[in-house]
Amino acid sequence: MTATAGAGAIIAPEPLQAQPDSAVKRVRRKLNSRTASIVSILIAILWTIPTFGLFISSFRPENDIKTTGWWTFFSNPQLTLDNYNEVLFGTSSSSGQLASYFVNSLVITIPSVLFPIAFAAFASYALAWMRFRGRDWLYILIFALQIVPLQMALVPLLKLISTGVSIGGLTLLPAWAPQGVDRFMAVWLAHTCFALPFAIFLLHNAMSSLPGDLMEAARVDGATHAMIFRNIVLPLITPAIAALAIFQFLWVWNDLLVALIFAGGNAESAPMTVRLAQLAGTRGNEWQRLTSGAFVSMIIPLIVFLSLQRYFVRGLLTGSVKG
């Protein structure tokens, strides 16, 4: 978030007018030149080449993929939809059928995005605008939880879910050990837990930057906390919520580790990433399928990103610029 502080300085015009040849302005002028544009286009092309190669590969026949590079496509163009066909509609119970895993991915991702956003919004409101003792310490504690790597918490959380908690024979939490589709709930819980510290941090910063006069005026008019939250705070932090939604969506959609542990690898509950990891076969002998599999799994995140893109850029500034 510190990098965006510079962007904030560019927006604020007054100090720049006072000294027209400031460093910021010079950098800005240089970045607007034609050479800079060409360089950035070159970088963009360079960055896209691997993805482009993968895209070309996904339409090439199996034997070609395995023996030659994708660039030979231009001298020997051979196109096939076999890879997509196999990945999407493969007949065997464990090959292909990406379609059903696609649904699993959606079932996992949507609640795993909505839950942390809902909880974090309530929590951040309380931490930002309700006065109670130990408020700052609580916020620092939650903020500090971001340091704990997810991988460290996996085994304890799995243990908590599958064996419960009991201290000295007293059962505090019974064993749950979800089976079948119930495992979705375990995945939701895991993703929600892991997302909350960052979500609260982001939304808290967005909320605390709102002018206090607004809340005071509302309270004078007799609004309760619930009304202020719903009618004033939520509409004002929509960009932050959208940014958080994109972050969380991409993270959950691309996640393999949490899903492997909590959702398992059955067609009942495993998301697409788990399926993609199995597609190549026991000894990686079908790895040509990964090319088309990658593009199928890319569709939804692409749609989400493109449709929420304008919030994304706006949301990047949340928490960094006051006012």
Next chain:
Amino acid sequence: MAVLLRGRRALVLVSAVGLALVGAAGCSSGTSSNANKDSAECAAFKQYQGHDGTTVSIYATIRDTEADLLEQAWKKFSDCTGIKIAYEGSGEMEAQIQVRVDGGNAPDLAFFPQPGLMNRFVKSGKLKPAPEKVKAEAAKNWSKDWIGYGSSGGKFYGAPLGSNVKSFVWYSPKTFKEKGYKIPTTWDELIGLSNQIAASGTKPWCAGIESGEATGWPATDWIEDIMLRDQGPDVYDQWVNHQIPFNDPKVASAVDRAGSILKNEKFVNASFGGVKSIATTSFQEGGLPILQGKCTLHRQASFYAAQWPKGTKVAEDGDVYAFYFPAVDASKGKPVLVAGEFVGAFADRPEVQAVQEYLASADFANSRAKLGSWVSANKGLDVNNVQNPIDKLSVQILNDPSTVARFDGSDQMPAAVGAGSFWKGMTDWINGTDTKTALDKIEASWPK
């Protein structure tokens, strides 16, 4: 406010869709077996019956097509006994099984591809010893060696399941016929053939040891195979159990013998480049140039058959086939490097034991073999049930009385070596490190 309302409506809609999907998934998961449990078909499964309506979970590395065949193979057992088998295959199994066991979410059964990994759970006391019935069934169907690999500290834990033969050299019968090459039956003939091909201006061998995190394992197979040939099974056992150090001159002699092929610029790496290209060529692609006639010999296990592109005929008169990697001294028997899976149990419920017993039986081995691409060292396996020529050859080699089979050494060594420094050491060795330095480094990494 309108914005907010719209947002809320969308939210409700999305949650409703989400719930509907969960519901739909829940409905479709209910399956019912309608096989008549007293029919003649089910007579063979009488001894396993009495556990109707139970579920046994299995976790393994076998996935995709091969997993389908496994599930097909035990379908009848499942229908006749009413035991539902929830199978899960994952490439991350070797790492994830530890997390699941630690997290109290262990599967009922796991197919361990490495005895070393299984022993880790024996040591931590999580794995249940095999019940008497399974022990008896396994003793009937497997040789002493195999029972030994499934045991730890004198107790029998895991009955073997599938097996594969690693001592194979892949070649193209067509090229051999065209050029008039003969299949070598001794080590000297093999080197002679390599020299003959090299003299004609092409490199004879191709190899690839790149395999992601496991890069180097095909090279360790080379060393193990040649260790068996150069030093014999007794020294091999001492080496695997660390009764002789890893940098013993005997080991160095075997590694140097492997180097006479793998590090010989005249012999490798056909169609890929020099010796160092072995380290960057993936294991899957390593032998493919044979199909285009750019490479003649490729040492790899029987399971390499799955790597050939669709439509390749794998047979003695087909596009590719394999011959037995010849012994150095044929009078001392036929050394064969093998590998396979072992069925370990984390639960001792009666239905779990029933499945365990069935998997150890000759019935299962035959049922699975009939579906194709499967090899097992199960003595009850009828060669006529084995489908592919290469699998038939594997079963014949496994059942040959002159065969001296030894299990893949790196799979038995402690994980720090067998799945770590041995792989890395051999990759360095291919990249130019000399034999002594590489072996000293591996020896230093052996857990005290």
